Amino acid sequence: MSEEHVHKTLNILETYFSDANLNFDKLLKKYISEDTHGFVSIDKLLKLKRFKDNKVTQEDIIKATEGSSRLYLNDSKTSVGRIKPFVAFKKEELDDWSIYVEGLKKPYHTQEKISALFSKLIGPVTFIRFPLDQKKQPNFYGFCFIEFAEKEHVLKAIEKMDCSKGQEHEESEIMKLALKVISKKDYNELEKQYLQIQSNAKAGIKRAWDEYYEEQERKELEAMKIEEEQEQEEDTIYPKGVIAFITNLAPKSSKSVISTLLQQADVQVAYVDYKKNAPSCHVRLNSSEDTDKLVNYFKQNKTIQTEGKDEVGKAAVSEGQLSQALGVQKITGEQEKIFWKDENHLAMLNKIEGK
Numbered sequence: 001m002s003e004e005h006v007h008k009t010l011n012i013l014e015t016y017f018s019d020a021n022l023n024f025d026k027l028l029k030k031y032i033s034e035d036t037h038g039f040v041s042i043d044k045l046l047k048l049k050r051f052k053d054n055k056v057t058q059e060d061i062i063k064a065t066e067g068s069s070r071l072y073l074n075d076s077k078t079s080v081g082r083i084k085p086f087v088a089f090k091k092e093e094l095d096d097w098s099i100y101v102e103g104l105k106k107p108y109h110t111q112e113k114i115s116a117l118f119s120k121l122i123g124p125v126t127f128i129r130f131p132l133d134q135k136k137q138p139n140f141y142g143f144c145f146i147e148f149a150e151k152e153h154v155l156k157a158i159e160k161m162d163c164s165k166g167q168e169h170e171e172s173e174i175m176k177l178a179l180k181v182i183s184k185k186d187y188n189e190l191e192k193q194y195l196q197i198q199s200n201a202k203a204g205i206k207r208a209w210d211e212y213y214e215e216q217e218r219k220e221l222e223a224m225k226i227e228e229e230q231e232q233e234e235d236t237i238y239p240k241g242v243i244a245f246i247t248n249l250a251p252k253s254s255k256s257v258i259s260t261l262l263q264q265a266d267v268q269v270a271y272v273d274y275k276k277n278a279p280s281c282h283v284r285l286n287s288s289e290d291t292d293k294l295v296n297y298f299k300q301n302k303t304i305q306t307e308g309k310d311e312v313g314k315a316a317v318s319e320g321q322l323s324q325a326l327g328v329q330k331i332t333g334e335q336e337k338i339f340w341k342d343e344n345h346l347a348m349l350n351k352i353e354g355k
Contacts, residue, residue, distance in 0.1 A: 005054075010064035012050045017071060017082050019126050023089060032086060039079035069150060084151070093127050093147040098184035099157050102143040102164075103177070109140045121174070122157045124149040145184060154183050238340040240332075241288030242270075243348070244295065247280045247327035252308035258283070260311040261326075265297030271348045282331070282339070284348045291330050298328040 015021060022029050028048075031040040042058050045051060051061075065071050065080050072083055084097055101114075108114050115125040127147035130138040148154060163169065164180035182190075249258065255272040262269050262283060267290040274281040285291045302325040303313035316325040331339055339345055 006060065006063050006067070008054065009051075009056050009060045010068055012054065012056070013045075013061065013064055013080065014068060014070055016045070016048065016050070017080075017086075019086065022086050029086075029088065032082075035079070035081075037074075037081060038086065039074050039081040041079045043078075045080065069152075084149070090127060091129075093129055093145045093184060095184040095188065097126075097149075097151050097154065098145055098147040099154055100143065100145055100180075100182050100184055100187040102180040104140075104142050104144065104179065108177075111144075114144060114146065118146055118148075118157065121161065121171075122148065123153040145187075157181055158183060238336075239288075240336070241291055241330060242285045243331040243336065243339060244283050244285065244291050245280065245327075245329045245331055246283060247329075248305070248324055249274075249279050249281065249326070250305040250308050250310060251277055251279075253305065253310075254308065257309060257311050261303075261305060261313055262294060262328075264301075264303075264312070265294045267294050267297075273345065273348055282345070282348070295328045295330050298326050302326075 016025070016028060022032070028040065031044055032038045042061050045061060046056065046058065061080065062073065062077055065073050070083055071080055073080060085094065087094070104114065108117055111128040111130070115128055119125050125146055126149050129145040129147075130140055131143070133139040146157075148157070158181050160169070161174055161177070161179055162181040163175065163178045164182075169175050246258070246262070253274070255274050258272050258274055258281060259269040268286050269283050270286050271284040272281060273283070285294060302316035302322055304316050304321060304324050305313050305326060313326070316322050
C-alpha cells in the first residue's frame with residue numbers, strides 16, 4: 001500500500017464526510033443518522049462509487065482514517081465517523097470549533113470576504129454567522145462568529161489575530177485589522193456573566209419599585225387611618241343632622257321670634273344663630289328626627305313671615321307668595337362638616353337658647 005494511495009483514500013474519505021457533501025448526499029447522511037454516534041460501517045463505504053473506482057480496501061480506509069484529523073475509527077475499527085458533529089444546513093456554529101470576532105470593517109463586511117481572510121491566515125472556514133437585525137435577517141454590525149474545519153484553528157486564530165490586549169504581531173496586515181478574537185466558549189461565559197449582571201440589575205430595580213410601592217401603600221393606609229380617626233373625632237365633637245338652614249326671614253327679626261315661629265312644627269329649637277337684619281340663619285334642633293320634622297312641616301305648610309315681629313306667619317297662596325315662603329333645609333354631609341369647622345358655630349354645640 002503506497003503512501004500516495006493512502007493519501008488519495010484519505011482525500012476521498014474527507015470529501016465524502018465534508019459538510020459540503022453531506023448537505024446533498026442523502027445516502028451517506030442517512031447512514032450517519034442511523035447510528036447513535038454517527039458512525040458509518042466500512043462495508044457500506046466500500047460500496048460507494050469513488051472507493052470502488054479506486055479499488056480501495058478495508059485496510060486502506062483504516063490506514064487513511066488513522067492519519068486524519070477530521071475522522072476517527074470506532075473501537076473495533078469497523079466503522080468511520082466525524083470528529084466534528086455534522087449539522088445539516090446549520091443556522092448556528094459549533095462552539096468547540098468557533099471564534100467570536102469583533103472590529104471588522106470594510107472591505108471585510110461580507111461572509112465571503114471574511115471567510116477568504118480567515119481561510120488564508122488561519123485555515124478552512126466552514127461557517128460564518130452574522131447577528132440578526134430587527135427584521136430577523138443576518139446583518140453586518142462589525143462582529144460575527146466563525147467556525148473552522150479544524151478545532152485546533154480556534155487557538156491559532158486567537159494567538160495569531162487577537163489585538164484586544166495591545167499584543168504585537170509580526171504581520172502588518174493583522175496589526176492593521178486590529179481585531180478582538182476570542183473563543184466561542186469564552187464568549188458564552190462573558191455573555192452569561194453579562195446576563196447575570198443584567199438580571200441582578202433588573203432585580204434591583206424591581207426591588208426598589210416594590211419598596212417604593214409598599215411605602216406609598218403604607219402612606220396611603222396611614223393617611224386613610226388618620227382620616228378615619230379625624231372623622232371619628234368629628235363624630236364625637238358634633239351631633240349629626242341637628243342643624244337646619246332657614247331662608248326668607250323678614251328684616252329686623254330676632255332669635256326669640258324665629259324660635260317661636262319654627263316651633264309651630266311641634267319641635268324644640270335648641271339654639272338660633274341669627275345676625276340682626278340677616279335674611280337667613282342656622283338653627284339647632286335636639287335631634288336629627290326633629291330636624292326632619294321641621295323640614296317636612298314647612299314643606300307642607302308654606303309660610304311667609306310678614307315682618308320681623310311675626311311669630312306665626314301667614315300661608316303663602318299665590319305663585320308670587322310661594323317664592324317668599326320660609327325655606328328650611330337640613331344640613332348634612334360635607335356641608336355639615338364645613339359648618340361645624342367654623343369656629344363661629346362651635347357655640348351651638350352645648351349652648352341652648354335661653355341659657
